[in-house]
Amino acid sequence: MNEQAVKKSHFFAWVMLIFSFxxxxxxxxxxxxxxxxxxxxMHVSMGSASWLxxxxxxxxxxxxxxxxSFIPSFGYKRSxxxxxxxxxxxxxxxxxxxxxxxxxxxxxxxGVGFALIKTTVYASVGLFIEDPNKHAGFYSLLEGIFxxxxxxxxxxxxxxxxxxxxxxxxxxxAILCTLNLLVILFVKLDESKIEHEITSPKEEMKxxxxxxxxxxxxxxxxxxxxxxxxxVFIEQGVITWLPTYNNHILHVSNxxxxxxxxxxPLSLCIGRFIGAAAMKKxxxxxxxxxxxxxxxxxxxxxxxxxxxxxxxxxxxxxxSNLPFAALVIPIAGLFxxxxxxxxxxxxxxxxxxxxHSSMAGVILLFSALGGxxxxxxxxxxxxxxxxxxxxxxxxxxxxxxxxxxxxxYKLVKKAIKKKQETEAASE
Numbered sequence: 001m002n003e004q005a006v007k008k009s010h011f012f013a014w015v016m017l018i019f020s021f022x023x024x025x026x027x028x029x030x031x032x033x034x035x036x037x038x039x040x041x042m043h044v045s046m047g048s049a050s051w052l053x054x055x056x057x058x059x060x061x062x063x064x065x066x067x068x069s070f071i072p073s074f075g076y077k078r079s080x081x082x083x084x085x086x087x088x089x090x091x092x093x094x095x096x097x098x099x100x101x102x103x104x105x106x107x108x109x110x111g112v113g114f115a116l117i118k119t120t121v122y123a124s125v126g127l128f129i130e131d132p133n134k135h136a137g138f139y140s141l142l143e144g145i146f147x148x149x150x151x152x153x154x155x156x157x158x159x160x161x162x163x164x165x166x167x168x169x170x171x172x173x174a175i176l177c178t179l180n181l182l183v184i185l186f187v188k189l190d191e192s193k194i195e196h197e198i199t200s201p202k203e204e205m206k207x208x209x210x211x212x213x214x215x216x217x218x219x220x221x222x223x224x225x226x227x228x229x230x231x232v233f234i235e236q237g238v239i240t241w242l243p244t245y246n247n248h249i250l251h252v253s254n255x256x257x258x259x260x261x262x263x264x265p266l267s268l269c270i271g272r273f274i275g276a277a278a279m280k281k282x283x284x285x286x287x288x289x290x291x292x293x294x295x296x297x298x299x300x301x302x303x304x305x306x307x308x309x310x311x312x313x314x315x316x317x318x319x320s321n322l323p324f325a326a327l328v329i330p331i332a333g334l335f336x337x338x339x340x341x342x343x344x345x346x347x348x349x350x351x352x353x354x355x356h357s358s359m360a361g362v363i364l365l366f367s368a369l370g371g372x373x374x375x376x377x378x379x380x381x382x383x384x385x386x387x388x389x390x391x392x393x394x395x396x397x398x399x400x401x402x403x404x405x406x407x408x409y410k411l412v413k414k415a416i417k418k419k420q421e422t423e424a425a426s427e
Contacts, residue, residue: 009188010128014138016187017121018145020080023180024114025149026156027087027173028056029265031375032240033157033258034103036247037166040254044100045383053240053379056107057372063115064364076120077189083116084184088177095170106170115364122348122360124189139348140276143341147272150239150265158258215355215362220411224347225366227404230397231339232370237378237393238264238329249387250309250326252316260322263330271337284342285409291335292402298332299394306388329391339401343408350415 031052038044038052071079090109094102125138153173160169215221242264246257278287305325316322344363351359374393381390 012187013124013128013189016080016183016189017124018142019180019183020084020117021121021142022145022149022152023084023087023177024110024117025146026153026176027091027110028107028114029150029239030153030157030169031056031107032243032261033154033161033166035240036243036254036258037161038100038103039244040247042100048100049379051376052103052107053236053375054372055104056111057368057375059108059111060115060368060371061365063112064119064361064368067112067116067119071116071120071123076124077184079116079120080184081181083113083120084177084180086110086113086116088174088181091170091174091177095167095174098167098170111368118364119360122344122363123356125356127189139345140272140279140338140341143344144269144272144276147265147269147337151262151269154258154262154265158255158262161255161258215351215358218415220350220408220415221347221362223404223408223411224343225362227343227401227408228340228363229366229370229373230400231336231343232367233374233377233397234336234394235268235340235374236371237374238333240375241378241382241390242329244382245387245391246326248382249306249391250316250323252322252326256317256319256322260326260330263327264333267330267333268337271334272341274334275338275342279338279342284338284346285405287338288342288405289402291338292398292405295332295335296395296398296402298328298335299391299398302328302332303388303391306391336398346412346416350412350419352419 035049035052038049067079086109090106090113093109094106121142122139125142156172157166157169160166160172239261242261243257246252246260247254252260275287275291302325305323305328309323309325347363348356348359378390378393381393
């Protein structure tokens, strides 16, 4: 295959991976909007509704731990097909039978589907890109696209809420899943680089367990796990509960609460693209330091402004009447944005290619754990202590990540250098 044909093949493969990564973002992050409807229309308690996050994240963890082992032998493309099919089934069920029980089933199916898709996509990047900087750039692009999916999902959901039937949004999502399936079926994915390493599923599981075990022996990986856990704690806690916060504390109407909350994933999306561009000229560790300091300051400002909001008894229904407090947390999204894709890319780049799938499984496992913990804690704080206390939850995780950043940077730098020396010696 000539160079032009290879580039064309890689381009279509990237489009397939991006579209596949986009869809779980649209579906999984409807959880905040679904919670808002369940609380307001079906009178489900906030604490009970927050368990939807657990159904989603626990299924992601189980999927990441059990299914990740079979992905190389089953095939990356087939894994994507199964993942999208699970999402499609979930969408059809929720559109037909909107209820708290089906909501749990929906998020379970989408969680397992996401585990398959994200593990596959993260592992597939190494098939096309070996350079660490380009690898980090593509991860930032993927995570930027993911946040674009979160934003799109919120606006689509909000549109159907305004029409008076939010469950119909899931028919539209089902159409998108069908298109995703068609793209996967018609695009070729070259998996020849890993074919020589593939054994039986039983051997794959043994090797994957050994791979994960070897990763857990590395101090760098444990620092990464802590940082990832607390980052996702922040991100998912905010994304899930920001619509309810806008509605209950800032007194914004239901549909506008969701639209305003969608600015946070928009900021994450923009922030990741800006971060990827900035890292071409500035060290990633310097960018993350600045991001953490500004993020902390903005969350403190949001707390102060929220306390000062005056309520006249009427819900805010138009953008022009929004209190500035409603915009501060979305602005903070610009600065927390580069954290997740950067630390994920650096830890994966520091591992041999054969451990990329195992590392992707570790990322999924602890991202899901951080997400469900963050949502549960923020939800419980919201229910028992009020929204003004809940909004303080991100401050401690930001401080922890800030303190771990320098040791993580030094260890990753050392690991990448060792990996490059090993690869050079084996050539």
